[in-house]
């Protein structure tokens with residue numbers, strides 16, 4: 255049985271004080287019995303949030319990593335640095351990073367491999383634009399993002415140590431959620447692709463989240479779909495709505 259995983263992607267929000275107040279306010283109201291819960295604050299807040307959630311079952315995640323170990327890469331953060339604050343997860347390949355910071359499939363694959371080497375679980379984001387969906391290249395596009403991201407990753411890692419987040423770009427921050435059927439259709443397709451790349455066991459083990467305008471009013475419908483193993487939540491992870499989402503029925 256795959257345990258659902260719900261991650262809050264704070265993006266570039268919250269100062270240290272704001273983050274501290276927010277997590278102290280929500281942490282005891284989050285039920286982690288049936289859902290694995292991950293908070294992904296900005297890098298400035300990682301260490302503080304790590305301390306605040308230390309005696310809970312809430313896990314820490316980062317929003318990005320660089321694939322080199324150390325050196326002259328101004329502004330970047332290494333996987334060892336993430337380990338030093340006890341990060342267990344790291345989002346990679348978010349569409350905002352692909353779009354605004356020119357991240358390529360190749361870079362995302364290198365980041366995934368570096369994280370796995372350091373025992374941090376990558377949350378690999380994939381998703382299509384509205385144009386891609388409407389012009390019919392949707393499945394081809396997602397299939398190639400998945401193949402490229404998983405290139406050279408062992409079946410053991412793919413089965414146990416990878417999370418894929420399907421996030422249609424047209425649904426991110428727009429209030430426009432994919433219908434639960436559209437989300438399920440794509441998560442199932444991704445699982446089928448993983449089966450082709452590996453085998454039944456990997457397809458069965460890998461966790462696939464949906465992301466894009468997840469909110470309390472649609473969480474339960476989306477999260478109860480068969481092939482949707484959780485959610486990557488942006489805007490709603492910054493408010494009390496996050497508590498309602500993780501405690502869904």
Ligand code: PGA
Nearest residue numbers: 426427466467487488489
């Ligand atoms: P959203 O963002 O929930 O604000 O749509 C999701 C994401 O980008 O991860």
